[in-house]
Amino acid sequence: MKNYFDHAATSFIEQDVIDFLAKQLTNNNYNPAARYTSGIEAASSIAKSTQTIASFLGAKPEEVIITSGATESINTALKGIVFSPNPKHKRILTSAGEHQATNETLNFIERQLDYTIDYCSLNEKGEVDLEELESLLRQNQYDLFTLIYVNNVIGSVNPIAQIIKLRNQYQPDLLIHLDAVQALGKISFNFKKIGIELASFSLHKLGGPKGVGILLKNETTRIEPLIHGGGQQNNLRSGTENPALVATIAYLFEHLQKTFEYNNETVSNLKLFLLEQLKQEEINHQVISPEDAVPHIVSIAFPELRAETLLNILAKEGVQVSIGSACSSKKSERNQVLQQLNLPQGLDQYILRISLDKSNSQSEICDLVRIIKTALDKYAI
Ligand code: PLP
Numbered sequence: 001m002k003n004y005f006d007h008a009a010t011s012f013i014e015q016d017v018i019d020f021l022a023k024q025l026t027n028n029n030y031n032p033a034a035r036y037t038s039g040i041e042a043a044s045s046i047a048k049s050t051q052t053i054a055s056f057l058g059a060k061p062e063e064v065i066i067t068s069g070a071t072e073s074i075n076t077a078l079k080g081i082v083f084s085p086n087p088k089h090k091r092i093l094t095s096a097g098e099h100q101a102t103n104e105t106l107n108f109i110e111r112q113l114d115y116t117i118d119y120c121s122l123n124e125k126g127e128v129d130l131e132e133l134e135s136l137l138r139q140n141q142y143d144l145f146t147l148i149y150v151n152n153v154i155g156s157v158n159p160i161a162q163i164i165k166l167r168n169q170y171q172p173d174l175l176i177h178l179d180a181v182q183a184l185g186k187i188s189f190n191f192k193k194i195g196i197e198l199a200s201f202s203l204h205k206l207g208g209p210k211g212v213g214i215l216l217k218n219e220t221t222r223i224e225p226l227i228h229g230g231g232q233q234n235n236l237r238s239g240t241e242n243p244a245l246v247a248t249i250a251y252l253f254e255h256l257q258k259t260f261e262y263n264n265e266t267v268s269n270l271k272l273f274l275l276e277q278l279k280q281e282e283i284n285h286q287v288i289s290p291e292d293a294v295p296h297i298v299s300i301a302f303p304e305l306r307a308e309t310l311l312n313i314l315a316k317e318g319v320q321v322s323i324g325s326a327c328s329s330k331k332s333e334r335n336q337v338l339q340q341l342n343l344p345q346g347l348d349q350y351i352l353r354i355s356l357d358k359s360n361s362q363s364e365i366c367d368l369v370r371i372i373k374t375a376l377d378k379y380a381i
Contacts, residue, residue: 003319003364008152008182008297008355010204017207020251024244032241033230042243049243049250056253057199057216058190065215065237066246070181071101072226073200073215076237077177078105078146080223081198082113086175087143091116093136093174094146095128095158097337102146102179118142122340125290126156133163137170144175150182153337153353154289155297157187164195175221181205185256186264186294197221208252212245259358264295266358271295273362274354277369283376288341288351296357301343301350302372304380310352313375319368322353 001012032043047061054061067073081087094106096119109115118136123129128147145167150157160178167174177198183189185206191199198221203212217223217236229238256263278285278300288299302310307323314321338348354368 001359003317003367005319005321005354005356005360005364005368007357008155008205008353009322010210011207011357012359013209014207017248017252017255021209021244021248024247028243028247030243032243033232045243046241046246049246052250053214053246053253056257057214058192058194059216060219062234063191063216063219065217065233066241066249067213067215067237068211069204069213070099070179070200070202071213073202073213074099074101074146074177074179075105076215076223076226077198077200077217078102078109078144079226080217080236081144081175081177081221082109082115083224084222086222089141089143090114091118091140091142092144092146093118093120093140093142095120095122095148096340097122097126097128097151097153097156098146098148099152099179099181102148106146122156122337124342126151126154126293126337126341127158127290128163130159130162130166134166134170137166137174142171142174144177146177147179148182149178149180150186150294150297151337152182152297153335154299154341155182155293155295156290157183157292157294160194160196182294182297185260186296188260191216191218198223203249203252206252206256208249209245212249214249263358267356267360268295270356270358270360270362270365271298274298274356274365274369277365278372281369281373283369283373284380286347288338288343296355298354298356299351300354301347302352302376303347303350304376305350307350307352309379310372310375313379314368314371317367317371319371321368322355323351 028045030038030042032046050061050064054064106117110117120133121129176196178196180199181202184201197218199216201214204210225236227238232238232241284304286301311323
């Protein structure tokens with residue numbers, strides 16, 4: 001996909017993955033619940049693939065739940081805890097920088113189940129404010145802390161080790177769920193080592209198909225299932241399992257394991273190149289993403305031209321970027337993450353999110369910068 005700079009919204013499926021999936025759909029398509037040999041083979045294929053998936057994520061196979069995407073994973077984690085016998089306090093902690101999948105689920109829980117939801121502010125880098133977090137943990141008792149790991153708008157990485165330390169100090173029993181959608185494949189992730197209870201992922205951000213996700217649930221944590229039915233996946237997510245799809249996730253993870261460092265180095269270099277080009281062309285801009293953000297997400301303000309206008313000009317030239325987060329761009333309300341960053345009044349309306357992938361090239365970046373420069377020369381206020 002040429003001139004595509006919206007990889008945080010979705011990534012494209014490489015040909016080898018399509019071929020692998022097609023072959024699997026042809027040869028590995030029996031119902032894993034069936035009692036005849038082909039069904040038993042499908043079940044054992046799922047078990048083998050789940051082992052690979054679990055090992056890539058630093059989890060146990062029984063901790064892996066395949067879902068229809070991160071939205072379902074997040075809903076299952078949050079509602080699953082709330083409806084389980086765990087909650088004692090009817091209070092959930094989150095941050096002011098979450099994706100709508102979390103925000104809307106929490107709104108539902110607050111509205112329908114009379115929970116109190118506390119939103120920890122972000123600092124100017126877009127990370128949770130640790131002082132405020134400490135004070136919230138000192139003052140209140142929570143059933144769950146749900147937090148985005150890598151912010152999907154500006155790419156900041158929440159300081160999870162420090163957060164776990166605070167949890168252990170103030171509320172060692174507090175369950176933590178991480179929305180790790182933008183983290184996987186970008187920063188190293190190990191479920192057990194991080195020490196959290198739940199984590200959500202979406203495969204289409206990693207070169208997989210849409211409509212596939214993962215929820216990790218620590219084996220000692222109890223959740224109520226969201227989807228009831230035939231009792232598949234340890235009764236936690238009913239519905240006929242798809243051995244071909246599970247094998248494809250394993251295939252993707254095996255590939256990712258081998259390419260992780262190369263991918264990230266390539267993307268870091270592309271980000272540097274982009275920033276150099278903007279400087280070299282003397283384009284008036286302000287990088288909004290913090291320096292230590294994941295390199296894949298670079299939010300940049302061009303204060304002389306509204307982001308929406310710039311996006312449309314780029315789109316006409318076949319260059320795809322996003323304003324704020326693609327997931328929220330249909331809504332006209334202002335992006336709540338950008339509101340937290342203490343930016344000059346109104347600057348959030350001038351911010352483009354450029355999200356990179358190893359498949360982008362320097363020449364595509366030159367095109368992007370050239371079009372921005374021409375647009376600014378012509379329309380800048
Ligand atoms: N969480 C984050 C941080 C995301 O970026 C997204 C998708 O953009 C989601 C959750 C939801 O993922 P999906 O739409 O694949 O369910």
